[in-house]
Amino acid sequence: xxxxxxxxxxxxxxxxxxxxxxxxxxxxxxxxxxxxxxxxxxxxxxxxxxxxxxxxxxxxxxxxxxxxxxxxxxxxxxxxxxxxxxxxxxxxxxxxxxxxxxxxxxxxxxxxxxxxxxxxxxxxxxxxxxxxxxxxxxxxxxxxxxxxxxxxxxxxxxxxx
Amino acid sequence: xxxxxxxxxxxxxxxxxxxxxxxxxxxxxxxxxxxxxxxxxxxxxxxxxxxxxxxxxxxxxxxxxxxxxxxxxxxxxxxxxx
Numbered sequence: 001x002x003x004x005x006x007x008x009x010x011x012x013x014x015x016x017x018x019x020x021x022x023x024x025x026x027x028x029x030x031x032x033x034x035x036x037x038x039x040x041x042x043x044x045x046x047x048x049x050x051x052x053x054x055x056x057x058x059x060x061x062x063x064x065x066x067x068x069x070x071x072x073x074x075x076x077x078x079x080x081x082x083x084x085x086x087x088x089x090x091x092x093x094x095x096x097x098x099x100x101x102x103x104x105x106x107x108x109x110x111x112x113x114x115x116x117x118x119x120x121x122x123x124x125x126x127x128x129x130x131x132x133x134x135x136x137x138x139x140x141x142x143x144x145x146x147x148x149x150x151x152x153x154x155x156x157x158x159x160x161x
Numbered sequence: 162x163x164x165x166x167x168x169x170x171x172x173x174x175x176x177x178x179x180x181x182x183x184x185x186x187x188x189x190x191x192x193x194x195x196x197x198x199x200x201x202x203x204x205x206x207x208x209x210x211x212x213x214x215x216x217x218x219x220x221x222x223x224x225x226x227x228x229x230x231x232x233x234x235x236x237x238x239x240x241x242x243x
Contacts, residue, residue, distance in 0.1 A: 009206050036202035036217070043195035052174040054235045059174065082235040083203050 003072045004090040007037070007079050015085070016041070018072070026067035049074055053081035164243055171243065174236040180229040183239055184221045190239035192221040200224070200234060207233045 001023070007016040017032040018041060028045040030038055049064045049071060062081075064074035076087035163171060173190065175183040183190055192200065201217035207228050208215055218224050221237065229237075 009202075010210065011206070015202060034202060034205075036198040036205070039198035040195055040202070043193075043198075047195075051238060052236055054176055059176070059236070083199060084233070084235075 001069050002092045003069075004031075005072045005076055006088045006090075007076075008086045010084065012086075016079075020072045022067055022069045022071060024067070026071070044075070049078070051078050051082070053078060055081065169243055170240055172238065172240045174238055176236050178230065180234065180237050181226055184224070184229060184237065186222050188241070190221075190241045193238050193240060196238050197221070200237070203233050204228055207231065 002019065002021050004017070004019050006014060009015050014032060015034045016037040017030070019027075019029045019031055021027040028041060030041050033041065046066060048066050049062070051062050052059045053062060054060075062074050062077055064071040073089055073091075076089050079085045079087050173183060175190075182188075184192075197219075200221065204217045204224060211227075221239070
């Protein structure tokens with residue numbers, strides 16, 4: 001399935017336009033972008049997308065497997081939620097039919113579509129919810145697959161190495 | 162402790178005041194390669210909105226405090242190799 005993402009900044013200027021092909025041979029092609037966004041896409045393409053965004057003061061894991069149909073939609077959610085950009089996703093369900101999905105502002109939904117065994121078993125990802133009152137509060141752990149899990153004992157010392 | 166668990170890298174998502182705290186050099190965290198250009202893009206917009214001039218730094222620790230503490234960016238995805 002082919003889809004396209006357009007991202008515009010707070011001044012209404014287009015800063016990114018990409019085309020994405022999901023499936024066995026996924027592709028993320030930059031059609032138009034600022035230099036910064038071009039560089040970002042170079043690093044985003046080819047990898048599973050695994051981030052955290054804040055919604056209602058709560059962190060939410062968002063995840064999309066590289067090649068999955070929802071990859072561009074998840075990317076759009078991240079751009080809206082973390083950077084406040086406006087996004088439009090055009091999804092081609094058939095060859096000649098494009099269905100626009102627009103999102104903007106600060107609304108973010110958790111779209112964790114996690115699958116297992118996407119990360120090496122030896123890798124760990126620790127997530128800390130850092131608040132204004134206490135940057136070390138609310139330590140959390142994320143499993144290898146990016147799914148939020150229970151807090152890790154002793155992680156109150158998190159980040160103090 | 163993390164090394165004993167077999168971890169080779171620590172990743173954190175810094176928010177609110179943590180965007181300034183955890184990006185100080187003494188903690189040794191860096192911004193992921195994919196995130197730096199996004200933050201730089203946002204910094205350019207922030208500069209425009211604040212009628213300031215300048216170019217985006219190449220390291221997260223070099224961004225001004227006012228930008229990091231502003232709501233321009235939600236979370237910063239940082240990592241440190243053990």
